[in-house]
Amino acid sequence: GAGVSQSPRYKVAKRGQDVALRCDPISGHVSLFWYQQALGQGPEFLTYFQNEAQLDKSGLPSDRFFAERPEGSVSTLKIQRTQQEDSAVYLCASSIFLVNEQFFGPGTRLTVL
Amino acid sequence: GNSVTQMEGPVTLSEEAFLTINCTYTATGYPSLFWYVQYPGEGLQLLLKATKADDKGSNKGFEATYRKETTSFHLEKGSVQVSDSAVYFCALSSTGTASKLTFGTGTRLQVTL
Numbered sequence: 724g725a726g727v728s729q730s731p732r733y734k735v736a737k738r739g740q741d742v743a744l745r746c747d748p749i750s751g752h753v754s755l756f757w758y759q760q761a762l763g764q765g766p767e768f769l770t771y772f773q774n775e776a777q778l779d780k781s782g783l784p785s786d787r788f789f790a791e792r793p794e795g796s797v798s799t800l801k802i803q804r805t806q807q808e809d810s811a812v813y814l815c816a817s818s819i820f821l822v823n824e825q826f827f828g829p830g831t832r833l834t835v836l
Numbered sequence: 837g838n839s840v841t842q843m844e845g846p847v848t849l850s851e852e853a854f855l856t857i858n859c860t861y862t863a864t865g866y867p868s869l870f871w872y873v874q875y876p877g878e879g880l881q882l883l884l885k886a887t888k889a890d891d892k893g894s895n896k897g898f899e900a901t902y903r904k905e906t907t908s909f910h911l912e913k914g915s916v917q918v919s920d921s922a923v924y925f926c927a928l929s930s931t932g933t934a935s936k937l938t939f940g941t942g943t944r945l946q947v948t949l
Contacts, residue, residue: 727879756936756937758937763941763942764941764942765840765925765927765939765940765941765942766880766925766937766939767939768936768937768938771936779936782936814879814880816880816937824882824885825882825937826882827872827879827880827881828879829878829879830879
């Protein structure tokens with residue numbers, strides 16, 4: 724079956740622009756996670772949804788970052804007024820409820836000029 | 837809070853050599869432990885996992901044993917292949933329902949003929 728998909732795969736933004744990154748989880752997966760992976764580093768947690776409820780947003784680095792999952796399926800991570808330090812790969816992962824194995828998408832590489 | 841420390845790379849080995857990548861962790865309670873692999877140009881894939889002390893995870897010839905007494909989860913393989921060249925991430929998630937992953941910084945493995 725289809726895995727986790729993310730779009731776009733690559734995004735170049737000028738500093739100050741807003742961007743929106745999309746994640747399509749595996750069908751039926753209740754849990755959805757966003758991670759940020761800086762160059763040469765491991766992924767770092769941003770936020771977590773269970774269905775449409777955002778249960779943990781402790782990893783969002785600033786109020787410029789916003790995530791939503793209005794119908795409990797597709798999720799969008801929005802970054803307002805992008806800064807150069809936002810340049811990273813943004814990973815989405817999903818999992819079946821009550822099972823802690825997460826399946827990752829290919830990521831969106833964001834470059835802020 | 838939770839943290840994962842893994843050996844820095846890159847690790848360069850000849851084909852058929854023995855591989856060890858060290859990983860130690862700090863966590864409260866009884867976390868689940870994972871090794872993820874990222875092949876060039878691809879997304880993160882779960883390689884193996886262990887959910888309780890003394891469990892051994894194994895897959896594709898790789899093994900890791902959950903050692904609570906040393907808080908370690910070292911990755912081993914008896915005979916590496918060129919196709920094993922990738923970045924390996926050690927990670928943990930806290931006990932309970934679907935929970936965020938905490939990753940190490942990753943170890944790049946390069947296997948040569």
